Amino acid sequence: MSELHLPWLELALFLLLGGALGVGRMRERVDARKWSVVISALALLCTLGAWGDFVLSRGTESSDPYSLITPVLGQHFMVIDDLNAPLLPLGAFLYFLTFCATLRTKIRRFSFAWSLAAEAIMLATLCCKEPWGLIALLAAGTVQPYLELRARRRPTGVFAWHMLLFVTLLVVGWGMVQMEGNHGVHTWMAMVPLMLAIFIRCGIAPFHCWTTDLFEHATFGTALLYLAPMTGAYAAVRLVLPNAPEWILRTIGVMSLITAIYAAGMALIQREARRFFCYLFLSHAALVLVGMDTIANLSPSGEPPLGLTGALCVWLSVGLALAGFGLTIRALEARHGRMSLANFHGLYEHTPSLAVCFMLTGLASVGFPGTFGFLGMELLVDGAVEEYAYVGVAVVAVAALNGIAVLRAYFLLFTGTRHVASVPLMVGWRERFTVLTLAALILGGGLYPQPGVASRHHAAREIVEQRQKRFPITPVAPSNLAAEPEAWLTAP
Amino acid sequence: METLTTVLGLTVVGAPVVLFAVLGIASLLRKPLPEDATSRLVAISICIGLLAAIAVLGLLLGQGLDHRTIGVGDWVHLQQPHYHFSFKLRFDALSLPFVFLAFLLCGTIGAFGTRYLHRDPGYNRFFVLYAMFVVGMVLSALAGTIETLFTGWELVGLSSALLVAFFHERPMPVQNGLRVWAVYRVSDAAFLTAALVLHHLRSEGDFDALLGTGAWPGGQAALTQKQALIVGLLLLVAAMGKSALVPFSGWLPRAMEGPTPSSAIFYGALSVHLGAYLLLRVGPIIALSPWLAAAVVAVGLLTAVFAALATRAQTDIKSALSFASLTQVGIIVAEIGLGFRWIALAHLLGHACLRTLQFLRAPTLLHDYRAMENAIGSRLPRLSGSWGGYFPEALRIWSYRFFVERGYLDSCLTEYVTRPFTTLFRWCDAMERRWTNVLSGGESRESDQLSPSAGSLEDLG
Numbered sequence: 001m002s003e004l005h006l007p008w009l010e011l012a013l014f015l016l017l018g019g020a021l022g023v024g025r026m027r028e029r030v031d032a033r034k035w036s037v038v039i040s041a042l043a044l045l046c047t048l049g050a051w052g053d054f055v056l057s058r059g060t061e062s063s064d065p066y067s068l069i070t071p072v073l074g075q076h077f078m079v080i081d082d083l084n085a086p087l088l089p090l091g092a093f094l095y096f097l098t099f100c101a102t103l104r105t106k107i108r109r110f111s112f113a114w115s116l117a118a119e120a121i122m123l124a125t126l127c128c129k130e131p132w133g134l135i136a137l138l139a140a141g142t143v144q145p146y147l148e149l150r151a152r153r154r155p156t157g158v159f160a161w162h163m164l165l166f167v168t169l170l171v172v173g174w175g176m177v178q179m180e181g182n183h184g185v186h187t188w189m190a191m192v193p194l195m196l197a198i199f200i201r202c203g204i205a206p207f208h209c210w211t212t213d214l215f216e217h218a219t220f221g222t223a224l225l226y227l228a229p230m231t232g233a234y235a236a237v238r239l240v241l242p243n244a245p246e247w248i249l250r251t252i253g254v255m256s257l258i259t260a261i262y263a264a265g266m267a268l269i270q271r272e273a274r275r276f277f278c279y280l281f282l283s284h285a286a287l288v289l290v291g292m293d294t295i296a297n298l299s300p301s302g303e304p305p306l307g308l309t310g311a312l313c314v315w316l317s318v319g320l321a322l323a324g325f326g327l328t329i330r331a332l333e334a335r336h337g338r339m340s341l342a343n344f345h346g347l348y349e350h351t352p353s354l355a356v357c358f359m360l361t362g363l364a365s366v367g368f369p370g371t372f373g374f375l376g377m378e379l380l381v382d383g384a385v386e387e388y389a390y391v392g393v394a395v396v397a398v399a400a401l402n403g404i405a406v407l408r409a410y411f412l413l414f415t416g417t418r419h420v421a422s423v424p425l426m427v428g429w430r431e432r433f434t435v436l437t438l439a440a441l442i443l444g445g446g447l448y449p450q451p452g453v454a455s456r457h458h459a460a461r462e463i464v465e466q467r468q469k470r471f472p473i474t475p476v477a478p479s480n481l482a483a484e485p486e487a488w489l490t491a492p
Numbered sequence: 493m494e495t496l497t498t499v500l501g502l503t504v505v506g507a508p509v510v511l512f513a514v515l516g517i518a519s520l521l522r523k524p525l526p527e528d529a530t531s532r533l534v535a536i537s538i539c540i541g542l543l544a545a546i547a548v549l550g551l552l553l554g555q556g557l558d559h560r561t562i563g564v565g566d567w568v569h570l571q572q573p574h575y576h577f578s579f580k581l582r583f584d585a586l587s588l589p590f591v592f593l594a595f596l597l598c599g600t601i602g603a604f605g606t607r608y609l610h611r612d613p614g615y616n617r618f619f620v621l622y623a624m625f626v627v628g629m630v631l632s633a634l635a636g637t638i639e640t641l642f643t644g645w646e647l648v649g650l651s652s653a654l655l656v657a658f659f660h661e662r663p664m665p666v667q668n669g670l671r672v673w674a675v676y677r678v679s680d681a682a683f684l685t686a687a688l689v690l691h692h693l694r695s696e697g698d699f700d701a702l703l704g705t706g707a708w709p710g711g712q713a714a715l716t717q718k719q720a721l722i723v724g725l726l727l728l729v730a731a732m733g734k735s736a737l738v739p740f741s742g743w744l745p746r747a748m749e750g751p752t753p754s755s756a757i758f759y760g761a762l763s764v765h766l767g768a769y770l771l772l773r774v775g776p777i778i779a780l781s782p783w784l785a786a787a788v789v790a791v792g793l794l795t796a797v798f799a800a801l802a803t804r805a806q807t808d809i810k811s812a813l814s815f816a817s818l819t820q821v822g823i824i825v826a827e828i829g830l831g832f833r834w835i836a837l838a839h840l841l842g843h844a845c846l847r848t849l850q851f852l853r854a855p856t857l858l859h860d861y862r863a864m865e866n867a868i869g870s871r872l873p874r875l876s877g878s879w880g881g882y883f884p885e886a887l888r889i890w891s892y893r894f895f896v897e898r899g900y901l902d903s904c905l906t907e908y909v910t911r912p913f914t915t916l917f918r919w920c921d922a923m924e925r926r927w928t929n930v931l932s933g934g935e936s937r938e939s940d941q942l943s944p945s946a947g948s949l950e951d952l953g
Contacts, residue, residue: 154938155932155933155934155936157931157932157933158928158931158932158936161931209924209927209928209931212924212928213928213931213932213936216936216937216938216939217938262920265913265916265917265920266917266920266921268913268914268917269914269917269918269921270921271939272939274939275939299573301572303572303573304573305573306570306573306575309570338939344663344666346660346661348660349613349661352519352522353520353522356519356520363650368646368650369642369643369646369647370643370647375567375568375577378577378639379575381684381688382575382688382691382692385688385689385692386692389689392685392688393685396681396684396685396688397681399681399684400677400678400680400681401677403673403677403680404670404673404674404677407653407669407670407673408670411657411660411666411667411669411670414660415657415660415661415666416660416661416662416663416666417661417662417663418661432522435520436520436521439520449567449568450566450567450568450569453568453570454570457570
């Protein structure tokens with residue numbers, strides 16, 4: 001393992017934890033927001049530094065030099081590799097944008113100190129490859145939303161029961177994996193609990209109800225930031241993909257596909273914007289797991305399947321696009337309260353920038369050409385078609401349904417009537433900055449996708465190598481492999 | 493000479509792309525260009541694009557080439573497994589006439605639109621969407637790979653749906669825009685699936701590899717008969733959605749809610765022909781499978797008959813024109829199925845020009861009638877059905893109701909697709925509510941009780 005030139009990861013972590021303590025003592029909420037923006041911006045710079053440093057090091061994984069944590073735990077706790085290198089800045093960027101776009105009407109409800117602490121936990125989670133450390137951090141991540149629900153005197157039952165089950169299943173599952181050792185294929189007693197834990201955290205039906213409940217009762221920012229970095233998918237990559245037998249991966253794939261279709265359908269009939277967003281997110285997050293399922297059938301040459309590369313691309317694009325989409329709805333809520341989708345609102349004339357951002361991020365999430373999400377979705381569907389034709393068709397159907405849902409929501413929120421406002425509702429400079437930054441990233445990534453896709457392809461290769469340690473395959477020279485289309489297509 | 497052709501070829505696409513980028517970025521920065529600057533920019537970019545296309549034609553003729561493919565480069569390229577996503581432009585006997593048509597009609601509509609929408613609050617929005625449409629249309633016309641065609645196809649779809657909902661302060665145009673978009677998404681899904689199957693079969697999406705390197709309309713598709721049937725049927729569904737062929741015809745009259753320039757450009761002239769253009773492009777695939785060709789002919793004829801009868805029962809000029817347009821599109825599709833591709837291309841070009849003129853004159857129809865009546869000094873003769881009397885009155889009344897309701901296609905879609913869908917998912921929603929209520933120990937849906945404006949900024953004001 002190589003070392004970075006500076007301790008970027010721990011710097012970000014301690015900056016956020018220190019910032020959380022400092023911001024928690026501030027009485028003035030405007031100051032709290034200001035400092036949160038500054039601290040999260042610095043954390044973002046650290047993660048970008050870590051990414052750049054890692055790329056320059058040309059290694060497969062790197063850790064911090066002069067680490068304070070490593071001597072305490074006796075092993076490298078925070079590691080950057082091909083998989084998490086862009087996920088760290090993405091996660092930090094989402095927090096930064098959320099702090100940035102929090103309006104005065106929201107700053108009383110939104111806890112900046114806890115959110116900074118949650119960001120620290122999220123970054124640590126995404127850096128952690130050590131299984132028990134990852135499980136501990138995933139468990140720690142559930143605390144902040146729970147405390148917020150308690151503080152807001154909202155029902156906690158749905159969230160608490162699901163998260164309790166999630167953590168228990170993780171502990172039981174990984175405990176069994178350790179008991180069974182590193183040789184041979186793990187039994188169902190070890191893998192099924194892990195699979196169920198992943199289902200819960202990723203919101204796979206029928207374990208998804210906590211997500212809609214969280215959006216109902218927590219602040220939009222907290223709910224968004226808890227879901228958008230997709231730490232559940234990260235846990236799946238670290239804990240399940242390297243160890244799971246094929247039938248577990250197939251089960252994950254099928255359940256995720258059903259969820260993607262189900263959530264897309266549910267998004268279309270929702271009458272409230274938060275719930276709509278939640279289902280849209282679940283549908284896309286499930287597609288990421290669908291793509292991961294393609295690792296089950298590795299080609300004899302050991303090349304990473306296109307579906308896996310596509311899934312990792314979709315992970316990034318959906319994380320960015322839907323976080324922007326969610327922030328747009330949050331900005332609308334800051335002006336109008338909870339947004340109903342049962343009637344037209346006609347907000348375009350007052351907030352055209354938000355309308356454009358809503359449309360752009362929504363289209364990027366469904367893989368519209370020219371946006372960041374296009375190539376990811378294309379690779380995902382291509383990879384799925386190579387595996388099973390029906391999976392590819394289902395993914396295309398999901399994208400079609402989600403596209404309709406996005407435009408339906410756009411029309412309901414921004415058009416259909418003339419809204420008469422008693423106060424100016426135009427976006428401020430912070431929101432405009434957020435909109436323009438998102439637009440630049442989404443379009444930039446769409447027009448020049450090669451670096452992003454190549455980076456995800458490297459990460460897919462790394463995941464495949466991890467899996468091959470347990471499930472080795474006999475290598476065959478690539479030149480001997482002919483791409484054989486499926487029988488239903490080749491029959492005369 | 494090759495470099496010059498490449499530069500000119502890229503200019504054909506580049507001119508509308510620059511127009512879209514300038515108008516789009518200015519709008520995003522909330523600094524829209526003044527009307528004068530917008531109209532001038534539109535005129536310049538369309539002229540540059542058209543002149544570059546003419547120059548490419550001149551160069552091809554000068555060099556004695558029947559087609560030329562220009563590679564823009566691989567957008568994405570992966571080794572092991574091999575995957576590339578490339579953009580290529582193909583200039584040939586099909587794409588060049590269609591791109592001329594696109595520029596000519598878009599230029600006409602652009603000039604018309606600058607006056608028609610003068611001082612309209614949506615002026616800038618119209619031209620941003622117009623520019624997106626032109627980019628989509630030119631990309632679709634010149635696509636050398638199926639991925640490029642899909643990109644253009646999607647841009648045309650989005651701009652069309654948003655232009656149908658152009659008068660967005662009223663609910664009806666918006667609902668119609670959503671309906672158009674829904675049909676387009678079905679069509680896009682079929683297209684994408686076909687593209688992926690082709691990519692899967694041939695490991696690339698280049699038309700040269702898929703449809704043969706011969707000049708249009710020749711070429712031999714590198715597929716088996718069964719593969720051609722599967723891929724061709726998917727492409728036919730895509731074309732049916734985009735060109736409003738039966739049973740997707742319901743959205744066409746709804747699309748008339750948009751401003752007249754967009755109605756003309758999208759539904760009279762270009763957009764409605766895009767499905768037919770796709771079928772022309774994949775003609776070698778259709779030629780491989782007699783069953784596929786028969787399906788294309790059947791869909792075309794069915795559409796033509798349906799639209800010819802429906803147009804006679806419409807009560808407004810734009811709807812009547814749209815169905816008249818559809819009649820011709822149906823015939824064009826049938827011609828493609830029968831293998832008369834040159835005739836279909838000529839029919840398409842002529843029909844698009846005629847229909848644009850008719851659509852643009854539609855708002856002044858009464859004025860035109862009065863001018864003609866003044867000129868001849870009497871009322872215009874009323875045309876009466878010559879053979880309607882041969883049918884029983886009950887059948888005539890039934891037919892009238894059937895066609896005035898546009899074959900109940902929309903109602904069928906609502907009754908047999910939308911309603912079961914929403915009923916099923918609402919039931920799921922109710923089940924979820926019960927489950928979360930149990931876990932919460934009470935009512936779990938805060939959103940049911942909140943007033944839409946509770947705690948809003950406006951309340952504070």
